[in-house]
Amino acid sequence: MPEKKKIRVIVVDDSALVRSLLAEIINRQPDMECVGTANDPLIAREMIRERNPDVITLDVEMPRMDGIDFLERLMRLRPMPVVMVSTLTQRGAEVTIRALELGAVDFVAKPRVGLASGINALADEIVEKIRIAAASHVHRIVAKAAARAAASAHAAAAAGPASAAPAPPLGRISTEKLIAIGASTGGTEAIKEVLLPMPADAPAIVITQHMPPGFTTSFAARLDSLCRIRVKEAENGERILPGHAYIAPGGKQFRVARSGANYVAVVDDGPPVNRHKPSVEVLFKSVAAAAGPNAYGIMLTGMGNDGAAAMREMKDAGAYNYVQDESTCVVFGMPREAIAHGAADEVLPLPQITPALLARLRSSTERLHHRI
Structure with missing residues (x-):
């Protein structure tokens, strides 16, 4: 019986500690492997092209290009399952809601203090959400949503202001x-x-x-x-x-x-x-x-x-x-x-x-x- 293909994950986070912890948690699972880590979205973009992951974990706030800008481009050009790694703050929550609107499958809320112990305590939740993301229908859903948005924008343009009637x-x-x-x-x-x-x-x-x-x-x-x-x-x-x-x-x-x-x-x-x-x-x-x-x-x-x-x-x-x-x-x-x-x-x-x-x-x- 052929060995089941492992879920390939890329971790994108500006914290070296978080990248290391997430990679270790992922690699402990028999059904998944971390095939790369990146400290910013520009490096991640090349890594995604080269290594073709099944799932990405993505930090919300990062240098050079924040996670939301990166996610928006990714979902437009190459829709794929993404699990956001958020902070337990009001700003983190607001940005996470925006990420879910853009097509992220789910999110994990990391603690603000006690990062190492906090992330290890979340290990089961993290790997469960990666498994769910890997099995999700993101490509199909994002494509359909884009088609619906384009159709409604076209209809609104054709109909003029009356189309916005309550x-x-x-x-x-x-x-x-x-x-x-x-x-x-x-x-x-x-x-x-x-x-x-x-x-x-x-x-x-x-x-x-x-x-x-x-x-x-x-x-x-x-x-x-x-x-x-x-x-x-x-x-x-x-x-x-x-x-x-x-x-x-x-x-x-x-x-x-x-x-x-x-x-x-x-x-x-x-x-x-x-x-x-x-x-x-x-x-x-x-x-x-x-x-x-x-x-x-x-x-x-x-x-x-x-x-x-x-x-x-x-x-x-x-x-x-x-x-x-x-x-x-x-x-x-x-x-x-x-x-x-x-x-x-x-x-x-x-x-x-x-x-x-x-x-x-x-x-x-x-x-x-x-x-x-």
Whole structure:
């Protein structure tokens, strides 16, 4: 039986210590090897040409050309799986969100102090994310996203300013309607694509994206600046309102509860579920109980099975569920598991999920008007 090909990794970081630590962690794995290290992107560019890696780990802040500029050029000229190495700072979080927008598969947040011990403590997470990145569909997703962006830019140019008209309002819709979204690897961009077309009067939206503390704050702020609805991190005890999206804070569990006629956010320090905190399972299970047939579930790209069983609970409680299809997923793990659990009502390419959901909401509004 032929030996399985190892995952070839290039480490790009301006810190000699970080390069050495990452190379050592990678080379300890039987299924991967570090085929080169570079202290800046210009050296990395030549190394990528010569050594043809499967995955790059890329520092966010570097001399001569920062990681974001390099990533933007790389994704335009030679799309490939990239895992960002970020700092646990607000600036690091903001830059990392930008990197994910540009096509990075995932990121690892390195500590600001105790670098050697901190990175070694992250060894399992680092190699898991490299494996996921190596198996991801970055080339295909980046190419499709570029084609969609070009098509929409062309359509906007042809149609003139009217093409930027806001999405038509949904009109009179029950405040009991609730949309729940779960995602992991590749999810930041997928969530953005789901939220951008939402009209300002969309039902309340609750979201769990696997992300560490600090980064969800920057993620919510970025979405809030782009969307017609308000987007924020969920806070314990706050009322969940239409026209708003609430993101589970990193490192906390987020669920929905009923308080009379209202939904309220419950954010606590509960244990990890399916190894995740926040966990999609926790959110979806609470939505099944609190919203039942008034809920709509959306499962997006991600590794593993978090949320699949609870999404089936949502369906059994009367919710209507959308699952992202394999062709548009960065990683078809969580969606595949949701489908396997019989949780999906519709399996759709990412760009079709929001239009399908809005059409369903509008038809329910029309039915309500006819009854009135």
